[in-house]
Amino acid sequence: MRTAPDSPEESMHVSITRPSTPEEALALLRGARSELGTPIADLVVTDEHLTTAFANRNRRPEWVWTADRDGRTAGRVAGWGAPANDQPWILDFFDLGEEPDRVDVMTALLRRATADLRAGGLEQVELNLFPPAGWRDDPPPALPDLLAAAKAAGFEILVTRRRFRWTPAAGLPSVRDGLRFEPVSGPDDPVLADAYLRTFQGSLDAHTRRSLRTRDAAELAAEELADMVNYAGPVDGWRVAYDAGGALVGLVTGNPGAKVFTGYVGVVPEQRGHGYARELLAWMTTWQAEHGAEKVVGETDDENVPMRRAFEAVGFEEESARIDLVG
Ligand SMILES: CC(C)(COP(=O)(O)OP(=O)(O)OC[C@H]1O[C@@H](n2cnc3c(N)ncnc32)[C@H](O)[C@@H]1OP(=O)(O)O)[C@@H](O)C(=O)NCCC(=O)NCCS
Known part of the structure; x- marks a missing residue:
């Protein structure tokens, strides 16, 4: 007789890891893709950015969650914050991966990240997505997937903004x-x-x-x-x-x-x-x-x-x- 799976992740055949050292975090995040196609979204997944951010404590191992399925990386999420703060300001790093159920995997990652951050004392978790300026008329395919995962994980849009340079x-x-x-x-x-x-x-x-x-x-x-x-x-x-x-x-x-x-x-x-x-x-x-x-x-x-x-x-x-x- 089969027993019921212990957690939603188990039933999806993914295991979620929260690394314990910056080196482990860097290894888990390496090679991620943002898929949103904007300078800031593309920057945060680069090795150069991540190495500096972990060294400066703007990123921390405990603000990283990665999903593994049969040895493949199925999705990743990470946060960003101030060096002196215990909690991140935002979650801003999202790699949807390539699994057919990637929206569900991202939902599980966001649920886990939210639960962990709340347990650590963060009252409200904020996600920042950086799509192209014309996202309403012509969204990159990853955007509806990310929004669907965020909504399924209990998030709602607070505000939409513009980034200028x-x-x-x-x-x-x-x-x-x-x-x-x-x-x-x-x-x-x-x-x-x-x-x-x-x-x-x-x-x-x-x-x-x-x-x-x-x-x-x-x-x-x-x-x-x-x-x-x-x-x-x-x-x-x-x-x-x-x-x-x-x-x-x-x-x-x-x-x-x-x-x-x-x-x-x-x-x-x-x-x-x-x-x-x-x-x-x-x-x-x-x-x-x-x-x-x-x-x-x-x-x-x-x-x-x-x-x-x-x-x-x-x-x-x-x-x-x-x-x-x-x-
Ligand atoms: C955004 C802000 C700096 C703009 O102030 P400002 O330089 O006085 O704005 P402008 O002179 O260009 O105003 C243009 C029009 O918008 C109106 N306006 C400006 N700020 C307004 C506000 N907060 N609420 C309602 N109307 C506002 C002005 O009265 C003016 O109306 P008019 O054309 O009928 O005379 C000001 O609203 C503010 O300090 N807001 C709070 C802080 C903020 O949001 N900063 C930006 C975040 S980075």
Whole structure:
């Protein structure tokens, strides 16, 4: 008499491994394919990226799950986070593999990853997919498979976003006279923290709005600014801006280097509608260009039309999209 399989994975004839060392993780992830065909999705599966990310602790063995079937790799998932954090920010690495039931295998991987991360104390797990800009009309075949697996594993779309890039070929943006830009002393600078907090009001950003439903705004601001150092720091180029009358306009963050990020652009509610987002972004992009930027990347929600227009006005072009799912 056959006994019932112990777990869904067993009934699918896959076993899921969570490696215990960076070397083991690298060996398990080597040779993965993203199939989404965008610069960021293709980058995260490269050996070069993975080796650096494990060395920097942006990736960890315990944030990797791989499915094995009869000695073949049937699918892989991995997360990304800050070196000092115990939990990843996002799961961003997905290899669907080539098995005929790959959607089910990915579902099992995502279920297992979610259960493990929740057991470790992460309240909500977020997946970021990076499909091409035209994904709604012309999705790469892997996208419906990934979305189906995510939905079957209990995830739903929080927001769809656009990813923009500026390169020196676009030319340096002009910066209008009249704004004064002041440096900040650190992510906990009270002037910066106050400016950041004030930009939450009336925000069009889905992540901000969702967090504010359950979090104290000042606490959230402090935590997010501390986190921002990990992807848009150090704070050398972070600025708070004032208008000609000395009133606070907003803030902008970003990092120096060859491949860099626009961290955040925010205008306080009473100053909105004067195109200041464009000016803040133009200032930061110029600063980054002067500090050797060959590529600056920034993202915003599809619904955040003023921010999208600011990217376009500064000479950014759309590089890809992003679909954020939470579960
Ligand atoms: C996105 C943001 C920086 C744009 O501010 P801005 O530079 O004042 O925007 P613009 O001057 O280009 O505004 C264009 C239009 O959008 C409107 N607008 C700007 N921000 C708005 C908001 N949050 N809610 C509703 N309408 C807004 C303006 O009033 C203006 O309307 P009008 O054309 O009828 O006069 C600002 O909304 C903000 O700080 N939001 C919170 C932070 C954020 O989302 N940052 C981007 C994430 S990286």
